[in-house]
Amino acid sequence: MKKFALIGAAGYVAPRHMKAIKETGNILTAALDPNDSVGIIDSYFPDTNFFTEFERFDRHVDKQRRKGETIDYVSICSPNYLHDAHIRFALRNNAHAICEKPLVLNPWNIDALEEIEAEMSSKVYNILQLRLHPALIELKDQVQNIQHPDTKHEIDLTYITSRGNWYFTSWKGDSSKSGGIASNIGIHFFDMLIWIFGKIQMNVVHLLEHDKSAGYLELENARVRWFLSIDETTLPPDIQAAGQRTYRSITVDGKEIEFSGGFTDLHTLSYQDILDGNGFGLAHARPSIETVYTIRNARPDLNMGEQHPFIQK
Template identity: 55%
Template sequence: MKNFALVGAAGYIAPRHMRAIADTGNRLAVAYDINDSVGIIDSLAPEAAFFTEFERFYEHAQQRRRRAEDALHYVAVCSPNHLHHAHIAAGLRLGADVICEKPLVPTPELVDELARVEAETGRRVFNILQLRHHDAILKLREKVAAARSDTKFDVELTYITSRGKWYAESWKGDPRKSFGVATNIGVHFFDMLHFVFGQLQASQVHHSGEAKAAGFLEYERARVRWFLSIDANDLPDAVKGKKTTFRNIDISGEQLEFSEGFTDLHTVSYREILAGRGYGLADARHCIETVDAIRRAGTTPAGADAHPFVHRLVGLTG
């Protein structure tokens, strides 16, 4: 049984980490969040220590190192995006391996910095890249690998996940903390595209705003038109009023159905990490480079490579 700490225990994604820790037969020993709305701990790890000040959490974790049976083996990081780097580095310096949510860090330079801290501490960083474990994605990867080597698939990726007014008031609505909508809700899709279709060869951004972003990516094996949004107005008419989320991936005219099968992917990710098969800094680098380039890029006029929803936006605005 391994001892885990959880940083960001009150966040949306934290319960999945708590359940993964329990489902893999391990112990949540200590948790931290500035928010004390963490009652779910009672049903999963009622004996866990809890702190709302990072300094007290860090000192507690240091004291645990005095007894081998109490020392932390892993620190799970579920804090706001802009705090990931600092919390990962702190976990490594506590003598623990670190499991971090996406996006790991915002820039390739910070990946390099974490590699230096790994070398200094002898510990490892793992990123939750759960779509790599999804059955539908794995089957697609096999299909692409089996196709003729000169085949390049035409892909249309659409992800709209409606968010209310609270979103803009939270850290997620602040691009200095979330790094923008393409990073915050898109990074795992960009990782999936690399995982399935190979190295990125070209990128354009056709729209970039607070609530939506769109562009074109060319990979070794695919040309991808993508559209990401948190604006309910972008939902297709057939979905409006029925669902708040629309997720669609069209691959050369075939729909990829992967709306199911997400529930246990964090537990699968934890099992792989604990078995020594987790995804580390080198695996996460490509999607970080992709979103970093998207944030830095200027917009290009929408042409034939633009997602159809971009053309609709152009029609609405002028």
């Protein structure tokens, strides 16, 4: 049984990590969040030591380490801009770090973490759960087994997840803290596309606003037109008429890729993969971090690359 600590216990994704820790037969011994709305812990580990101040949490973990009760893993569900610091905290305490996406905001943060990791016996792991989705594994196998290895598939990626005014008051609405739309809601899709279709050869941005972004990626085996938005007015009319606030679509050569189901246990699978000695490390996370960094700092250019159909609207 491995001992876990969790940073960001009140966050949206934290219950998935608690569930994964429990379902893999391990224990959560300490948790941290400045917000004390963490009653969900009772559903998994009611005996967890909970802290609202980092200093007290740090002291607790250090005391446990000195008593020989070292934390084995630190699960990180904190705001994006704090991931780097919290990963470093884990490594300093001889614990492996399991971090949500995006792992960090900038490529040079990965450079520094690689240096620190090389000095330690602990590792850094990123939750890239789409790589474990059966439908996407099947798609990757199909692409790899194609007779013509230089084939360029035509892909449209559309993801609209409506958010209210609260979003722009929270850290998520501050691009210096969240990394902007591409990092906050798109990075797992970009990672998935690179994983399946190969390295990026061209990265063009057509639209870059606080609540929506769009562009064109050319990969080794794909041409991708992408559109990301948290603005409900960008939802297709039929989706709006149905009262839905989210729309997700990925088409490959005109065929819809259905992977809406199968998400329930992906965090547990991710944890088990890490505990089995596998997992996705710093090198796996780098390509998508570089991609969204480029998008965030790009100057939109409508004269390059193929535009997503929603751009015409």
